[in-house]
Amino acid sequence: MINIGLLGLGVVGTGVVEILEERQREISLLVGEEINIKKVLVKNVNKKRDVSLKQNTIVSNFEEILNDDEITIVIEVTSDIDKSYEYIKAALNKGKSVVTANKALVSKYFEELSSLADEKGVSFLYEASVGGGIPIIKPLKEEIILNEITDVQGILNGTCNYILTRMFNEGLDYSEVLTNAQELGYAEMNPAADVEGDDTLRKLRILGSLSLQGKVGEEDIILEGINKITSFDVRQIKLMQSTVKLIGEVMELDDGYNALVLPTIVKNNSYFASVNMAYNAVIFKGDNIGELKFYGSGAGKLPTGDAVLRDVLDIALGYNRKANPLGDKTLKNNNSEFKSKFYLRISDSTEKIVKSLEDISEKVLSTKENIAILTREIELKKIMDTISSLGIEKDEYFIARILD
Amino acid sequence: MINIGLLGLGVVGTGVVEILEERQREISLLVGEEINIKKVLVKNVNKKRDVSLKQNTIVSNFEEILNDDEITIVIEVTSDIDKSYEYIKAALNKGKSVVTANKALVSKYFEELSSLADEKGVSFLYEASVGGGIPIIKPLKEEIILNEITDVQGILNGTCNYILTRMFNEGLDYSEVLTNAQELGYAEMNPAADVEGDDTLRKLRILGSLSLQGKVGEEDIILEGINKITSFDVRQIKLMQSTVKLIGEVMELDDGYNALVLPTIVKNNSYFASVNMAYNAVIFKGDNIGELKFYGSGAGKLPTGDAVLRDVLDIALGYNRKANPLGDKTLKNNNSEFKSKFYLRISDSTEKIVKSLEDISEKVLSTKENIAILTREIELKKIMDTISSLGIEKDEYFIARILD
Numbered sequence: 001m002i003n004i005g006l007l008g009l010g011v012v013g014t015g016v017v018e019i020l021e022e023r024q025r026e027i028s029l030l031v032g033e034e035i036n037i038k039k040v041l042v043k044n045v046n047k048k049r050d051v052s053l054k055q056n057t058i059v060s061n062f063e064e065i066l067n068d069d070e071i072t073i074v075i076e077v078t079s080d081i082d083k084s085y086e087y088i089k090a091a092l093n094k095g096k097s098v099v100t101a102n103k104a105l106v107s108k109y110f111e112e113l114s115s116l117a118d119e120k121g122v123s124f125l126y127e128a129s130v131g132g133g134i135p136i137i138k139p140l141k142e143e144i145i146l147n148e149i150t151d152v153q154g155i156l157n158g159t160c161n162y163i164l165t166r167m168f169n170e171g172l173d174y175s176e177v178l179t180n181a182q183e184l185g186y187a188e189m190n191p192a193a194d195v196e197g198d199d200t201l202r203k204l205r206i207l208g209s210l211s212l213q214g215k216v217g218e219e220d221i222i223l224e225g226i227n228k229i230t231s232f233d234v235r236q237i238k239l240m241q242s243t244v245k246l247i248g249e250v251m252e253l254d255d256g257y258n259a260l261v262l263p264t265i266v267k268n269n270s271y272f273a274s275v276n277m278a279y280n281a282v283i284f285k286g287d288n289i290g291e292l293k294f295y296g297s298g299a300g301k302l303p304t305g306d307a308v309l310r311d312v313l314d315i316a317l318g319y320n321r322k323a324n325p326l327g328d329k330t331l332k333n334n335n336s337e338f339k340s341k342f343y344l345r346i347s348d349s350t351e352k353i354v355k356s357l358e359d360i361s362e363k364v365l366s367t368k369e370n371i372a373i374l375t376r377e378i379e380l381k382k383i384m385d386t387i388s389s390l391g392i393e394k395d396e397y398f399i400a401r402i403l404d
Numbered sequence: 405m406i407n408i409g410l411l412g413l414g415v416v417g418t419g420v421v422e423i424l425e426e427r428q429r430e431i432s433l434l435v436g437e438e439i440n441i442k443k444v445l446v447k448n449v450n451k452k453r454d455v456s457l458k459q460n461t462i463v464s465n466f467e468e469i470l471n472d473d474e475i476t477i478v479i480e481v482t483s484d485i486d487k488s489y490e491y492i493k494a495a496l497n498k499g500k501s502v503v504t505a506n507k508a509l510v511s512k513y514f515e516e517l518s519s520l521a522d523e524k525g526v527s528f529l530y531e532a533s534v535g536g537g538i539p540i541i542k543p544l545k546e547e548i549i550l551n552e553i554t555d556v557q558g559i560l561n562g563t564c565n566y567i568l569t570r571m572f573n574e575g576l577d578y579s580e581v582l583t584n585a586q587e588l589g590y591a592e593m594n595p596a597a598d599v600e601g602d603d604t605l606r607k608l609r610i611l612g613s614l615s616l617q618g619k620v621g622e623e624d625i626i627l628e629g630i631n632k633i634t635s636f637d638v639r640q641i642k643l644m645q646s647t648v649k650l651i652g653e654v655m656e657l658d659d660g661y662n663a664l665v666l667p668t669i670v671k672n673n674s675y676f677a678s679v680n681m682a683y684n685a686v687i688f689k690g691d692n693i694g695e696l697k698f699y700g701s702g703a704g705k706l707p708t709g710d711a712v713l714r715d716v717l718d719i720a721l722g723y724n725r726k727a728n729p730l731g732d733k734t735l736k737n738n739n740s741e742f743k744s745k746f747y748l749r750i751s752d753s754t755e756k757i758v759k760s761l762e763d764i765s766e767k768v769l770s771t772k773e774n775i776a777i778l779t780r781e782i783e784l785k786k787i788m789d790t791i792s793s794l795g796i797e798k799d800e801y802f803i804a805r806i807l808d
Contacts, residue, residue, distance in 0.1 A: 135539075269677065288706040290537060297695070306690075
């Protein structure tokens with residue numbers, strides 16, 4: 001019997017327990033023994049839970065899992081960063097393998113925890129931390145052996161994609177859809193980490209670092225969220241037979257790389273435009289494999305639980321592919337040279353601003369109430385410098401990259 | 405050192421040799437030892453080849469590979485079925501693992517060869533046999549442990565997709581594109597297996613059998629190719645803001661399943677419509693993971709070579725997940741009940757035929773020169789019965805399923 005210590009019994013934890021129970025027969029047949037949730041760490045042991053666990057499984061003290069030598073795999077599915085980091089470090093140091101779905105934690109600590117796992121000869125796996133149920137971390141780890149990966153990009157946040165899809169399909173306002181999404185549980189009560197792009201940025205850092213085989217830090221990524229998009233923008237962009245997605249991308253450029261999370265305008269008949277509601281998608285390019293695209297549920301109890309269990313099965317089967325797949329290349333960030341065509345809207349239409357944008361415009365879409373332009377191919381930095389020199393505040397403009 | 409015996413040095417074989425050489429450093433670091441092509445079996449030992457091999461690697465007699473105990477893995481990348489089947493069986497019996505990209509062979513023999521590998525405790529892997537470079541067989545094998553798979557579908561033949569894409573994008577005739585594709589090497593001089601759908605059918609049989617965990621035979625699949633599509637059809641379907649793809653699908657239905665390879669009409673803004681030229685795509689649905697979609701190069705030297713080497717690496721690393729992932733469920737084929745809306749064109753416009761179709765029509769698109777209708781939701785069998793009762797020959801009609 002393989003014994004698991006589970007940290008957290010929220011949405012994902014419940015999914016893990018449910019799938020394990022439902023698929024016990026198939027799993028035992030594959031692994032050759034049963035996989036058993038031996039202990040579950042929760043904050044509130046008295047809370048009634050809608051999940052079937054054996055008696056005396058719930059514990060409130062991590063030491064009970066750490067010091068249980070029969071527990072060889074720890075699954076961490078909390079949303080806490082600091083305490084989980086301590087728990088995971090302690091577990092790895094004790095020679096236990098760790099599987100986590102905690103993207104903020106992975107983004108913050110994955111180099112350190114990957115080396116520690118390597119040193120201890122155990123696994124630290126985090127398939128569920130990017131793209132929910134989509135198999136993406138494992139295929140990427142496989143392809144980096146056989147390819148130079150030159151580009152990775154994705155729709156990585158289900159909440160943003162849900163909001164954008166409904167704004168474009170139903171012509172609703174941003175705040176209207178957000179409120180509705182919060183009621184339906186698709187968005188948190190404090191949605192900042194999603195709509196301002198931080199969650200996408202963290203996942204992109206994980207994908208980018210694996211792809212380029214060197215550290216792409218959170219601070220190395222240009223960031224604009226979707227929270228400033230208005231119905232005016234939606235109408236303008238619809239006229240371009242296009243839609244908007246929040247896309248994160250890390251790409252090789254010259255002797256370095258660009259890394260960015262930006263609202264991105266894509267044609268209605270493009271691949272990314274076919275990714276709607278809470279779904280996620282990831283594309284990467286290798287010099288041998290060419291372009292690979294992956295699509296699936298970006299979150300949710302069962303898809304994420306499924307991804308966690310794929311990692312658990314790999315550990316149970318002894319498929320401990322090189323614990324630390326991270327390279328040690330030193331990368332040069334070329335973000336200041338990042339060039340594209342952009343859509344820019346400024347909530348103002350004074351003559352002075354219209355004039356100041358002439359130099360970067362290729363096409364003026366509107367000068368009434370809002371100024372909206374399509375820029376020529378130009379460095380993003382130049383646009384941001386222009387915006388800042390005009391004294392335009394952060395909430396008075398919306399910018400989106402145009403992807404051909 | 406891990407020694408390989410390579411059967412065949414055509415396009416895919418050359419790709420394998422090239423990638424192995426280029427990525428030797430990364431591979432050795434991962435596996436802990438070198439992977440070496442020790443012997444290559446070819447038909448013509450004197451042919452000049454554009455690939456760098458060590459001296460005395462080329463052999464013309466399979467026995468030299470079979471009886472070389474240092475060779476532990478055989479890679480089969482020929483297009484031959486019968487001889488390769490004998491070679492693979494002999495290699496497995498000798499305790500060698502086998503990796504193949506040969507879809508016709510896998511389709512014909514994979515149950516038998518999978519059991520034999522299981523019995524001998526070695527691997528029989530065939531990632532490259534479906535979808536070229538796309539990681540699809542391995543993710544599917546992983547998900548069948550954690551899910552009931554209820555549906556698998558895909559664009560599985562690059563030649564067909566190339567022809568259809570160019571017909572729709574450039575308004576060219578079928579024969580014009582086919583000739584051009586043959587000149588460019590995208591289509592064989594005898595294109596029957598591609599354009600008549602047999603290649604798609606073979607790959608679907610592999611995916612379907614894995615998904616449903618029971619045998620879906622070649623004879624269990626309804627088959628229509630793309631070879632009868634005309635510019636007239638293209639014009640009609642474009643007016644529907646749609647395009648045509650050759651899609652294979654196996655899906656659970658009631659107490660059994662449907663299996664079909666049919667030209668399929670998909671909306672221009674759908675996922676499948678975004679899969680163009682020689683690219684392939686596969687979608688499958690599980691009760692826990694939800695819908696997963698995979699896209700990549702359906703063929704080609706390097707993508708297919710990459711897929712072959714992923715299997716080789718799994719064997720080298722000892723990731724011999726249950727050699728035989730095939731289930732032994734007895735499945736009930738419900739093809740005679742398969743229902744959908746269809747586009748039907750008949751190269752005739754006599755009053756009698758127009759009248760006879762009234763019962764199945766929902767909308768008549770044309771009655772001049774060609775009769776073209778959209779049917780109501782109806783059993784495919786009923787349409788085929790009508791066609792046959794009207795004495796319409798195989799090359800006088802084109803039918804396509806309409807996917808919502």
